[in-house]
Amino acid sequence: MTQNSTVIIIKYSFISNAISLFGNAMTNTKSLIFFTLLMQVLLVACSSTAHDRGSRSKPAICARCNNPIAGEYLVALNKAWHPRHFYCNACGENLQGSHFFEKNHRPYCESCFNKKFSPRCDVCRLPLNSKYTRDAWGYNFHSHHLSELETCFSCARLICKNITNGGKKYKDGRLICNICRKTSVNSPAQAAKHFSRIKKFMASHGLVLPNEKFPLQLVSMTVLRKSNPHFRDVAGRTEKALFEVNGVEKVRRIEKMQVLDGLPAEHFETILAHEFGHAWLFLNNFPVLDLQVEEGLCELFEYLWLIEQKSEIARFRMKKMRETKDKIYGGGFRKALAGYKKYGLKKLLLQVKKKKKF
Structure with a gap:
């Protein structure tokens, strides 16, 4: 806490000095009586002044050396100090007439206070300034x-x-x-293990994929951007195929699912939850949906997975999803989440399948 450098300086003067001033005037009885009355008035006035200033009959005690103070002293931090003893508790610089900072009832100069007590930058470890x-x-x-x-x-x-x-x-x-x-996913075996976790979780919500197998590929951002040139930070992709005979739909199939390689396990699983949504909607014969509706539902699947994780990183990702300003992903997710809270997952999905909107 910053303290103002102004301190109170108190001086003791002795009334006995007045005797020499008036001694020569006491030449008769009337003068002596007058002087006696005058001294009584001065004593009462000085006593009242000392009481008003908070002084006591005993001398003030220096907060630094704990010795009685005779003569001038400073009042700061609600304590009395010898002027020479009011110095920075770290470097010893005298603080009389200077701004100072207080910590544990001790004064510090600004430089020492910042070095010892100011918050530190987590990057460079130097004291943080106001910005x-x-x-x-x-x-x-x-x-x-x-x-x-x-x-x-x-x-x-x-x-x-x-x-x-x-x-x-x-x-x-x-x-x-x-x-x-530390937990990056870099092999097909690792990817398959994490996808099993996602499928088990989705099944607990009534979302089950057919038993058909499809490739789960780990790919680079370069590969994903070639397939999705409009989304620079895309992290996953599900490739679908629909086969018709004479204009009649016969088969729906997932050709492959691609997810960025080298992601930490928890992030990899959130992307899998999202891509699972695309696969599930397609294989369960949902009509072609507006991009905001389909991505919003897949974001909802991802969000439900994150809720179950109860981790700091999951909370970070959930907050990011709620606050994103992207109209397709952010806007679609918020509409899907509102529908989920109003209807529940099963009823929401039935409504979207029938009406193609939330």
């Missing part, structure tokens, strides 16, 4: 680091030594921090 940024993870850092450092493609943390222990740049240009890389 700093707090991210979604609760990290505090100087705002200029935002233009100096890259963020993780998956978790959006600033990639640096003190927050993520660095990171890695993939060949497709993505930057993944070392926190996320």
Whole structure:
């Protein structure tokens, strides 16, 4: 807490000095009586003044050395100090007449206070000034680091030594921090294991895929962007095929499902939950839906999965989904979520299948 540098300086003067002033005037009895009355008035006045200032009959005690104070002293932090003892508790700089900061009832100069007690930047560990940024993870850092450092493609943390222990740049240009890389999915066997978890969860909500098998591929961002040129940060894709004979639909089939490689397991599973939605809607004979409606439903499937995870990263992703301004994904999700809260999942899906809208 910043304290004003102004302190009260109190002086003791002795009434006995008045004797020398009036001593020569006491030449008769009337003068002596007058002087006696005058001294009584002065004593009462001085006593009242001392009481008003909070002084006591005993000398003030210095907050630094705990010794009685004779003569001038300072009043600061509701304590008395010898002037020479009112100094910075860290460096010893005398603070009389200076602005100071208080911590645990002790004074500090501004420089020492910042070094010892100011919040530290999570990037560079230097004291934070008044201009700093707090991210979604609760990290505090100087705002200029935002233009100096890259963020993780998956978790959006600033990639640096003190927050993520660095990171890695993939060949497709993505930057993944070392926190996320600890659980990165890089093999078909890993992918299949995570997809089994998603299918089990969706089945608990009455969403079951046919037993047909289709390839689950791990691909780069470069591959996904070729198939989805309008969505630069796409993380998954489900390729569908519909076969007709004489204009009559005969077979619906999932040709393949693609998900970005190198994602952390939890992120990989959220993408799988979304892509599961596309596959389920198609294989359950839903009509061709407006893009906002279909993506909104698939985002809802992803959101339901995240609710069950009860983790910090899941809460981060859920908040991001609720707040995104994208009209297709964000707008569609919010409409789907509102429908889910109003009707429940089963009734919402029946309505969309029948009316092609929420």
